[in-house]
Each structure stands twice: as C-alpha cells, then as structure tokens.
Amino acid sequence: MSAVIQLEDVRGSAKAASAPLRVAIAGLGTIGKVVAKRIDKGLDGCELVAVSVRNPGPAKEFLAELKSPVTLVELEDLPKVADVIIEALPASVFDTLAEPVLKAGRTLVVISVGTLVSRPHLFDLAREYGGKIVAPTGALIGLDAVKAAAEGTINSVRMVTHKPVKGLEGAPHLVKNNISLENLTEPKKVFEGTARDAVVGFPANVNVVAALSLAGIGADRTMIEIWADPASDRNRHRITVDSDSAAFSMEIANIPSVENPKTGKITALSIIAALKNLSGPVRIGT
Known part of the structure; x- marks a missing residue:
C-alpha cells in the first residue's frame, strides 16, 4: 500500500x-x-x-x-x-x-x-x-495523405484554386502583368505555373500551395492554376496527387473572413x- x-x-x-x-x-x-x-x-x-x-x-x-x-x-x-x-x-x-x-x-x-x-x-x-x-x-486539406505518399514516390501534384475577385485584388503578379479583374462575368485564369512562382506572385493568397509543396515534392514540381471567379463567395482549392502508393484528389471550399477576404476563417x-x-x-x- x-x-x-x-x-x-x-x-x-x-x-x-x-x-x-x-x-x-x-x-x-x-x-x-x-x-x-x-x-x-x-x-x-x-x-x-x-x-x-x-x-x-x-x-x-x-x-x-x-x-x-x-x-x-x-x-x-x-x-x-x-x-x-x-x-x-x-x-x-x-x-x-x-x-x-x-x-x-x-x-x-x-x-x-x-x-x-x-x-x-x-x-x-x-x-x-x-x-x-x-x-x-x-x-488546405489532405496534407497528411500527401506526407505519407511522399515517403514513397509521388509522380505529380496539381492544385487548382478559385478565389473571389476581391480576394485577389492587388496581387503582385496581376499588377506586374497588367491583368485586370474589373467587370468579370466568368472565371478567368490569372496564373498557371509552379508553387515557387505562385508564392512570389500571390504572397497573400496561396500559402496553401506552399504548404502542399513542402509536404510533397517541392515548390518546383508542385503545379498550380489560380482563377479569379466572380461567381464564387469562397476560396476553393482542389488537389490531385498521383503516387506509387495512392492516387487521390481532394477539394475544400473555405469561407473568407469578413475582415480580410484574402484569408479563410479556417x-x-x-x-x-x-x-x-x-x-x-x-x-x-x-
């Protein structure tokens, strides 16, 4: 005792x-x-x-x-x-x-x-x-699955992002390339390339793709499309991964914060x- x-x-x-x-x-x-x-x-x-x-x-x-x-x-x-x-x-x-x-x-x-x-x-x-x-x-969603797949061989990672127009306004890539988002009536692709280039061109918008690249195959092999979508009221991200252990895709639609539409509440x-x-x-x- x-x-x-x-x-x-x-x-x-x-x-x-x-x-x-x-x-x-x-x-x-x-x-x-x-x-x-x-x-x-x-x-x-x-x-x-x-x-x-x-x-x-x-x-x-x-x-x-x-x-x-x-x-x-x-x-x-x-x-x-x-x-x-x-x-x-x-x-x-x-x-x-x-x-x-x-x-x-x-x-x-x-x-x-x-x-x-x-x-x-x-x-x-x-x-x-x-x-x-x-x-x-x-x-973002699914980083655990990407990290697990990276312990084997990942063949490709691609992300497609649709954002409300307001959330992309003022992005350096848009300013540098004179890309206008005024009076959009349908989704407009404003960027396609590597995660490395995306975080430079859209530093306030795509931290998600940076996290995805760090979890997986790096910033130079992780690809992303960014769309300005006048009909969207959410930040939508879709990831597609192909690897030797699994092929999977995931999608999330985040509600932007009222104070800062570039940032999701989550x-x-x-x-x-x-x-x-x-x-x-x-x-x-x-």
Whole structure:
C-alpha cells in the first residue's frame, strides 16, 4: 500500500509541475486576434504571455479586453519570453522574427508558409539550434495523405484554386502583368505555373500551395492554376496527387473572413488545432 501511495504522490507532483506552453503572437491582424481570444478563453496546456505589433495603440485596447494580462514586447524579444511563437506578419519582417526564434531553440508556428519556400536556411537553423518550424494545415486539406505518399514516390501534384475577385485584388503578379479583374462575368485564369512562382506572385493568397509543396515534392514540381471567379463567395482549392502508393484528389471550399477576404476563417482555427497538438496528450493525424 505504501508503494502505491508513493507512486500516486509522484504522479500528482509531476502533473502539478507540468507548466503550460508559453505562447506569443507576432502580429494582431485577423488571425492573431482570433487565436489570442481562443487562448485567453481557455486552451488546455497553453498560456498567452506576449504579443508584438507595429502599432501598440490599438493592440493595447484589444489586450485590455482579455481576461489575463499579456505583455507587449519587441519582435526580436519574443523568444526570450515564450516557448511557442505564432507568426502573423508581412513577409518584409519575417526574418526579423524567424531567425531569433529558431536560434533560441523555440517553436515557430508559421502562417506565412510561402515565405519558407525561399528561405531553406531556416530549416538548417532549426536543426542546428534545436528549434522547430510548424506549418499548420491552414486552409488546405489532405496534407497528411500527401506526407505519407511522399515517403514513397509521388509522380505529380496539381492544385487548382478559385478565389473571389476581391480576394485577389492587388496581387503582385496581376499588377506586374497588367491583368485586370474589373467587370468579370466568368472565371478567368490569372496564373498557371509552379508553387515557387505562385508564392512570389500571390504572397497573400496561396500559402496553401506552399504548404502542399513542402509536404510533397517541392515548390518546383508542385503545379498550380489560380482563377479569379466572380461567381464564387469562397476560396476553393482542389488537389490531385498521383503516387506509387495512392492516387487521390481532394477539394475544400473555405469561407473568407469578413475582415480580410484574402484569408479563410479556417486558417486561424488551424493554428489553434496546431497548438493543441503541441500541448495536448493526444495527437490525431500525422
């Protein structure tokens, strides 16, 4: 009986000593705010400790509405106070966050997955310093199946994306090539090519194809078509994969967020699910 009591005491002490993951968010746009509210409401194993933003004024007002106190810190200081840092930033400041996080051996949860395609050195930094890069599924479907197929031989991966016209406005590829989306009455193909070129031409629109390429056969062999669709009110993605283990296709129609039509509502929820995978005792899926 004594031994059993001692064992239970040890288990209880270990449980009590298990501290929650300290989470920080870089950027408080549409996605950052949804994630912050969810953690503050209560997300097992996670605690929001810090936020970094370019404009502290509105951020202070938002943070004042949360139940728990959250500190505003400089971008490069986030790895000093948090175990997991969620990136929700413009590509122009991505490196200011990513490199310090990985060199500190922390976990970087990347929303702007397209930035990883042109930054392979970040994977080397993660290996060297013991950091981790987490690219959540986001607005896509079936990355587990693609990752599994990649353990064998994948022959081809193709993605076809249909987006509401408003969600594509201002994309660099459209501006550079003088492609007009005004007065469209039927779907218009505005791009066809590799994932590598797509994330450059549409950095705010196709992070999904970057994640797909990283899960599968790379950015130069993953192909994508992008269509501006005046009749669509959703971001639709269809993936077709041919491999030596399976041939499969998948389709998802994401509802754009009201605040930012370039981003689907499910993206923020995917970040929350990724945090649960990091902090929870059970993980479902690859």
